[in-house]
Amino acid sequence: MRVHPSILSADFANLERELGRISTADAAHVDVMDGHFVPNLTLGIPIVRRLAEVSPIPLDVHLMIEDPDRWAPEYVFEGVESITFHHEAARDSVALAKTLRDAGVQAAVALKPATDTDALLDVIAEFDMVLVMTVEPGFGGQSFMPETLPKLGRLRAAAEAAGTQLRLQVDGGVDATTIVEAHAAGADTFVAGSAVYGGDPAERIAALRGAIA
Numbered sequence: 001m002r003v004h005p006s007i008l009s010a011d012f013a014n015l016e017r018e019l020g021r022i023s024t025a026d027a028a029h030v031d032v033m034d035g036h037f038v039p040n041l042t043l044g045i046p047i048v049r050r051l052a053e054v055s056p057i058p059l060d061v062h063l064m065i066e067d068p069d070r071w072a073p074e075y076v077f078e079g080v081e082s083i084t085f086h087h088e089a090a091r092d093s094v095a096l097a098k099t100l101r102d103a104g105v106q107a108a109v110a111l112k113p114a115t116d117t118d119a120l121l122d123v124i125a126e127f128d129m130v131l132v133m134t135v136e137p138g139f140g141g142q143s144f145m146p147e148t149l150p151k152l153g154r155l156r157a158a159a160e161a162a163g164t165q166l167r168l169q170v171d172g173g174v175d176a177t178t179i180v181e182a183h184a185a186g187a188d189t190f191v192a193g194s195a196v197y198g199g200d201p202a203e204r205i206a207a208l209r210g211a212i213a
């Protein structure tokens with residue numbers, strides 16, 4: 001299992017220090033929001049480039065933006081481990097995933113709560129990870145939506161049938177309680193923002209790991 005704290009809940013005036021506080025995690029989740037795909041605006045390419053240079057752990061970049069076919073490849077930097085774009089926003093998710101993989105980064109596709117898995121099941125081998133959103137994208141601190149969890153089983157079954165490795169990530173409302181449900185449903189990669197930065201990050205990361213150990 002992997003824990004990816006979201007720096008959406010960190011102090012944006014001190015991001016290098018905030019990355020240092022989560023150095024025991026597996027990757028840092030960076031939420032890029034464009035004010036169009038979601039009704040919130042965070043940060044973009046020049047800031048992600050600098051975060052990748054100073055972070056002690058790899059970056060997991062979650063793009064909540066329109067036209068990811070155009071912009072996602074611009075987020076490939078040394079230190080960026082994976083780039084996640086939204087299936088709802090992409091013109092061609094399979095082609096974009098191939099472009100990202102060819103550029104040397106893991107390719108991941110995200111599904112909003114109302115988007116089903118159907119379009120991905122036959123092409124699951126094209127992705128390194130699927131992000132099943134467990135809240136409506138746009139804001140931290142929202143409540144976990146357990147009704148999204150059955151998607152995980154369908155995606156896992158498709159990956160097994162295709163004989164491919166697939167990471168299944170959940171993002172939104174994950175804490176030491178809901179992580180147990182998400183893990184039981186098949187998730188292996190857990191994003192948590194407010195649950196990590198709402199206390200001592202190292203202790204909170206250890207508690208998340210401990211909850212499903």
Ligand SMILES: O=C(CO)[C@H](O)[C@H](O)COP(=O)(O)O
Nearest residue numbers: 137138140141172173193194
């Ligand atoms: O993508 C996101 C929101 O769109 C964030 O990664 C997510 O909400 C993390 O925040 P929290 O753990 O507080 O729910």
Ligand SMILES: [Fe+2]
Nearest residue numbers: 006031062171
């Ligand atoms: Fe996210």
